[in-house]
Amino acid sequence: MALVNEHFLKLSNSYLFSDIAKKVHAFNVVYPKAKLIRLGIGDVTRPLPPACIEAMHRAVDELADASTFHGYGPEQGYGFLIDAIIKHDFTKRGISISPSEVFISDGAKSDTGNIGELLRWDNSMAITDPVYPVYVDSNTMCGRTGSLDENGRWSNVTYLSCTEENGFIPALPNHRVDLIYLCYPNNPTGTTLTRDQLKLWVDYALENDTLIVFDAAYEAYITEPDVPHSIYEIRGAKKVAIEIRSFSKTAGFTGVRCGYTVVPKEVTASDIKGNRIPLNSLWNRRQCTKFNGASYITQRGAEAIYTPEGQQQVKQTIDYYMENARIMREGLTDAGFKVYGGVNAPYIWLKAPKGMTSWNFFEKLLYEVNVVGTPGVGFGPSGEGYLRLTAFGKREDCQEAMQRIRRWKF
Amino acid sequence: MALVNEHFLKLSNSYLFSDIAKKVHAFNVVYPKAKLIRLGIGDVTRPLPPACIEAMHRAVDELADASTFHGYGPEQGYGFLIDAIIKHDFTKRGISISPSEVFISDGAKSDTGNIGELLRWDNSMAITDPVYPVYVDSNTMCGRTGSLDENGRWSNVTYLSCTEENGFIPALPNHRVDLIYLCYPNNPTGTTLTRDQLKLWVDYALENDTLIVFDAAYEAYITEPDVPHSIYEIRGAKKVAIEIRSFSKTAGFTGVRCGYTVVPKEVTASDIKGNRIPLNSLWNRRQCTKFNGASYITQRGAEAIYTPEGQQQVKQTIDYYMENARIMREGLTDAGFKVYGGVNAPYIWLKAPKGMTSWNFFEKLLYEVNVVGTPGVGFGPSGEGYLRLTAFGKREDCQEAMQRIRRWKF
CATH class of the missing domain: 3.40.640.10 (Type I PLP-dependent aspartate aminotransferase-like (Major domain))
Incomplete structure (x- = not known):
């Protein structure tokens, strides 16, 4: 019989993002009409540059x-x-x-x-x-x-x-x-x-x-x-x-x-x-x-x-995302959160308040303001107590998420 | 210091196709005006189906x-x-x-x-x-x-x-x-x-x-x-x-x-x-x-x-290559060679005549009729004494190669 590479068996079967998807799905079943804003996944939303x-x-x-x-x-x-x-x-x-x-x-x-x-x-x-x-x-x-x-x-x-x-x-x-x-x-x-x-x-x-x-x-x-x-x-x-x-x-x-x-x-x-x-x-x-x-x-x-056009178009897209990052940094800071990143990177590293764990804060954000982030502990032990938000979303989603969070009594 | 994966070092540094390229290059230097026909490499030449x-x-x-x-x-x-x-x-x-x-x-x-x-x-x-x-x-x-x-x-x-x-x-x-x-x-x-x-x-x-x-x-x-x-x-x-x-x-x-x-x-x-x-x-x-x-x-x-159109178009391309294969099988057989494959596959497996090695036959074909094949020994020890030709070339190239080989006194 062929023997499997035993090291594969040490890996956990569940992935961070599928765990998140399950929790979001459970939320959706209970609150099907809620307007969720997904700021968790690191995928882009702007179309490709016309030059490309x-x-x-x-x-x-x-x-x-x-x-x-x-x-x-x-x-x-x-x-x-x-x-x-x-x-x-x-x-x-x-x-x-x-x-x-x-x-x-x-x-x-x-x-x-x-x-x-x-x-x-x-x-x-x-x-x-x-x-x-x-x-x-x-x-x-x-x-x-x-x-x-x-x-x-x-x-x-x-x-x-x-x-x-x-x-x-x-x-x-x-x-x-x-x-x-x-x-x-x-x-x-x-x-x-x-x-x-x-x-x-x-x-x-x-x-x-x-x-x-x-x-x-x-x-x-x-x-x-x-x-x-x-x-x-x-x-x-x-x-x-x-x-x-x-x-x-x-x-x-x-x-x-x-x-x-x-x-x-x-x-x-x-x-x-x-x-x-x-x-x-x-x-x-x-x-x-x-x-x-x-x-x-x-x-x-x-x-x-x-190409010169390509460089110009790429810059516009990056400026768009970085303006999202600025809006999110500002909104979160105004709301009383401690925020890192978002200056030279499209990622915002948000400290969970009151000593909450990553997953507790993730759920609170999901259920109370209907915003999806990524639990920091999913990136390693020292990520515990943080949440990652990305700036790759749509402008209006970032703005609305910040409005909700500003009004939020957490 | 990091240690390399020692198994990589067991691999030969030269690849079959780069060895061939070197020999073809050497030929070209001596005979720059020769019209080479390349029937060796397994790459296709027909454009993509319009449906794709x-x-x-x-x-x-x-x-x-x-x-x-x-x-x-x-x-x-x-x-x-x-x-x-x-x-x-x-x-x-x-x-x-x-x-x-x-x-x-x-x-x-x-x-x-x-x-x-x-x-x-x-x-x-x-x-x-x-x-x-x-x-x-x-x-x-x-x-x-x-x-x-x-x-x-x-x-x-x-x-x-x-x-x-x-x-x-x-x-x-x-x-x-x-x-x-x-x-x-x-x-x-x-x-x-x-x-x-x-x-x-x-x-x-x-x-x-x-x-x-x-x-x-x-x-x-x-x-x-x-x-x-x-x-x-x-x-x-x-x-x-x-x-x-x-x-x-x-x-x-x-x-x-x-x-x-x-x-x-x-x-x-x-x-x-x-x-x-x-x-x-x-x-x-x-x-x-x-x-x-x-x-x-x-x-x-x-x-x-x-799609129905895609299937039809793919069939046309495959028919084209398989007609090449038929022309090559027929031409090589007529010329007195022993030929295998080319019926359910785009590959023709040509036995080198007179007990020649793969590389000897490769060079003879290159220098005497200006046709490039792939030495069979490059695919493993039992490939010695054979040459692989592919049917992926242009029709006119296959036809001309067969004309040359039919006239060839090998």
């Missing part, structure tokens, strides 16, 4: 004619998109990246989930806590996280707490680890690191020979000048960091599926004998073997993000 | 408007596509598949590469030889194949030889294995199994508690009535088989990226204590954690394959 729409129509038409048809593309992505990425996302910021260091994919979630395949299962790892659950779940699947204790912590994971006390800026690990996941701007807290703060992490990685997986999916939401858009703005980072980017939140590509990962040629890990192995060639081999490139139509759409 | 083009234009337009916008879709794929698949690919053939057993993906290569994650690294496995290299390479990456010997065979893989002597129909393993990959219609030999022949494999799997991964990417090319289109046409297969399908060769989706995998609820593997674990729920967890669904545009395009 036009580019994708053109790409579809190319596939209709044998003389312009595109079949298999390069597994690593098309040069036209890689060149646009390098020029706009890196060269402009003084970062030198070569085309063979950029790998286009069907989205940051795939890359985030798959990147761990390049490393031995028994490397030690650290995450900031709370954080995007895929880092832990994907590492659990290969056995890297160990076993789960009663407090919801994995035995082989170093949790770097992000709390009100430290301003949600985690301290460096007090020991060395092999692998660290960083996500900035952060999902779910909406916080960022300044250049000096991020430099501490790069220096730690250089000193400790640690690999950083830097998730910059929300880079486009940065508004403050001292917040780096790429980890490669920090000297030395090209030796220690892989950076993952997404077009999902930048340009509304959550349903179109495109992202990219930068694996600099200098980033290495070690074999058992101590030889340094470039991760670039391993990732290339992984992608060539298990992936066949992102859709041509998608890649042409993503290329259009980098 | 129209559906994708409509989908792009939906994404341009907030009221019809689609963000994140279900990781498992949209119901509209899953329903169309079940109705046309299974219900019509008397097979009962439920929607939660079908998982839409960005292509069969991804699923083929990732499915092994569900199983322990030390399960034993068998492949037919020669075969699509992803089965072995993806299992090598997790350590399942063991070590490579001097004859190009992995120590923990059972090779089931497909040779002229057995009509390219492999014998059952003479011992039990945990996992078997079958690909029918076969890439690269173009051969198929009849119902009775496939039944032997399902019965073996039922008796030996073996999991079959059945790759049916070329199902649409079946012309003969006694060749099953799905392994689930065989009684009992839903207990032992996962089936992987692709729209790449059916409808020209090599650049659009869509396929699907069926994981029946009855298919299980065992945990260490002997409990049976449904692979459906493990695959669902894997996809929800490491994948975010195929592009909405792509899924709408794939749905259109199943």
